[in-house]
Amino acid sequence: MGRSPCCCHDAGVKKGPWTEEEDRALVVHIQRHGGHVGSWRNLPKAAGLNRCGKSCRLRWTNYLRPDIKRGNFTADEERLIIALHAELGNKYGQLLATRRSPPVAVTANTHAVCLCVGWSTIATHLDGRTDNEIKNYWNTHIRKKLLRMGVDPVTHQRLPPDDVLGGALAAAPGLPEALLSAAASLGGLNSVLMQAQALQLLLQAVNGGAAAAGLIASFSPAVDNAMPPLLNASSIVPNFQD
DNA sequence: AACGGTTGCAACCGCCTTTAA
DNA sequence: TTTAAAGGCGGTTGCAACCGT
Known part of the structure; x- marks a missing residue:
């Protein structure tokens, strides 16, 4: 099956941001049909819109649908x-x-x-x-x-410690040298505890302790359960200063 | 105030799947 | 069974708003 032609390639079909009038025309048309769209391809003409059917569908499903929730994610x-x-x-x-x-x-x-x-x-x-x-x-x-945390957003696995440090450095160029060297010294350790400590310390520097604790609690329940004291961010730093 | 860089979001593009003739 | 049309989806882009210098 070859690629099908799309009405979007028609000459004269409008592209770009939708105007209020276009939005209104689309909403009125769909509401008039009880919220159902028979054919997206035929809709623009029926609704009096100089738009591609695909564009109409996208506008409706991503923006105009009445049940869409707006605002920040919880x-x-x-x-x-x-x-x-x-x-x-x-x-x-x-x-x-x-x-x-x-x-x-x-x-x-x-x-x-x-x-x-x-x-x-x-x-x-x-x-x-x-x-x-x-x-x-x-x-x-x-x-x-996730990258700041040293978690690969694709695989959801922890990145190698070097990458974690690199990511933290990129996120916070001003991170103190001493902090980094302390964390880097843990890089070769295999224990989840030590890696989590290093991670949390870096996150503290980047985001603040509360944020770091929250993120670790959110994204790494296993670490959370194994080492609840770690989530008290203030308890970590002295360990590195020893 | 002006400028350049960054961020976030709406919209588009192209490929894949489904459907119907 | 084959083929084309249509719908759906994920990736990408363009641009306005924001922020720091």
Whole structure:
């Protein structure tokens, strides 16, 4: 099957940001049909819009739908996204590796390095959130947060200590030398405890102790359970000063 | 105040899957 | 069974807003 022609390539079809009038026309048309769209391709003409059907569908599903929740993601939503990403990312990664392009798309673009995880599937678990919104939130917030923690956002595995230090340095160029050397001295250690200590210390420097404790508690329950005292961030630093 | 860099989000692009003739 | 049309999805891009110098 070859690629199908798309109405988006029609000459004269408007692109770019939607105006209020266009939004209104689309909403009125869909509401008039009881919230159902027969054919997206035919919709623009029927609604009096000079837009591609795909564009209309995207505008409706990502922005105009009445059940869309606006505003910041809650901590619970964030945790859920990460959990689902970890689960679905692995599933999709294995699935996709066998039948389409590799799950990881790395580009020269600085904006996003994404994993094919099934954003739409994740979106079905979050009321009022769209796949596009979740994808954007992942790429702009969660991904960076995980990298700062030394967690690979693609595999959800801990990055090698060198990478953790590199990431922390990139995130906080002013990180004190002494702190880094102390953490680096733990790099070769295998124990989860020591690595967690190093990680938490770095996070403290980057984000502040409370944030670090919160992140570790959120994303690494195993570490949390094994070493609850670590989550008292202030107790860590003296260990390094010894 | 002006400028350059960064960030976040809306929208587009292209590929894949599904559906129907 | 084959083929083309249509829908759906993930990746990428463009741009406005924000921030630091």
